[in-house]
Amino acid sequence: MKEIVFAGGCFWGVEEYMSRIKGVVETKVGYANGTTENPTYEEVKTGTTVHAESCYVKYDENMISLEDLLKRFWRVIDPTVLNRQGPDEGTQYRTGIYYIHEEDLPIIEASAEEEQKKYDEPIVTEIEPLKCFYDAEEYHQKYLKKNPGGYCHIKL
Numbered sequence: 001m002k003e004i005v006f007a008g009g010c011f012w013g014v015e016e017y018m019s020r021i022k023g024v025v026e027t028k029v030g031y032a033n034g035t036t037e038n039p040t041y042e043e044v045k046t047g048t049t050v051h052a053e054s055c056y057v058k059y060d061e062n063m064i065s066l067e068d069l070l071k072r073f074w075r076v077i078d079p080t081v082l083n084r085q086g087p088d089e090g091t092q093y094r095t096g097i098y099y100i101h102e103e104d105l106p107i108i109e110a111s112a113e114e115e116q117k118k119y120d121e122p123i124v125t126e127i128e129p130l131k132c133f134y135d136a137e138e139y140h141q142k143y144l145k146k147n148p149g150g151y152c153h154i155k156l
Contacts, residue, residue, distance in 0.1 A: 001025065002061045004069070004104065005032050007052035007096035008077040009085025013154035014055040016144040017076055020156075023063030028056045029143075030099050030135045033126075038134055047090045052126075054098065056133060066104055072112040073097070076154045079112075080121040086153025096126035098133075101102050 008014040010030040019027045031044050034051025044051045059069060077085060083094045108127050116123050125127050134139075144150050 001058065002057050002066065002104075003058050003100045004066070005054050005056050005096075005098040005100070005133055006073050007032060007054040007098070007126070009053070009088050009093045009095070009117065009153055010151070011053040011055050011136065011140070012074070012143040012150065013152035013156070015142070016056050016152065016156055017072075017154050018055055019071070019142075019145075021059075021064060021072060023061075024057055024059045024069075026056075026058040028135060030056060030133050031092075031138050032055055032133045033096070033131045039133075041137055041140065042091050043060050045090070047092055049092075051092060051134075052094050052096050053136075054096065054133065054135060063150060066107050067111060070097070070108065074111070074115045077125070079115060079123040080119050082124045088153065094126065095124070096128065097134040098126075098128055098130040100130050102129070 015027045015029050031051035032054035034049040036049035040048045
């Protein structure tokens, strides 16, 4: 099993989208690469913690490759917009790919280079090692499964 963390705006939609991909065996939402330990949603939404709303993904690389997972991620974000996706705005809604395994970096970079060919504007999606990830509160986990029809900027 491999792991990666994606930030793509509101984490509810990213989690629901990723959870539907064959080969993804676990997802959870949380707060990644910020400066505050164990932040709450109330703190993160102020933008002062510098955390990104993110989705941790564990996947079976025998069923889906990292390349394919990245292609799917790029489809549901606008990687040229800084600190916003859909109507959600703020640093907590930035896009990011936070890798856990160093050997994934060249694959991620190649994917971003390929994706850049589709845009005139530069891609601003962060590509960084995962520094920290704190699980979001339970009511955020699997939110769109628990609340069908809830808001989501991603077309599911």
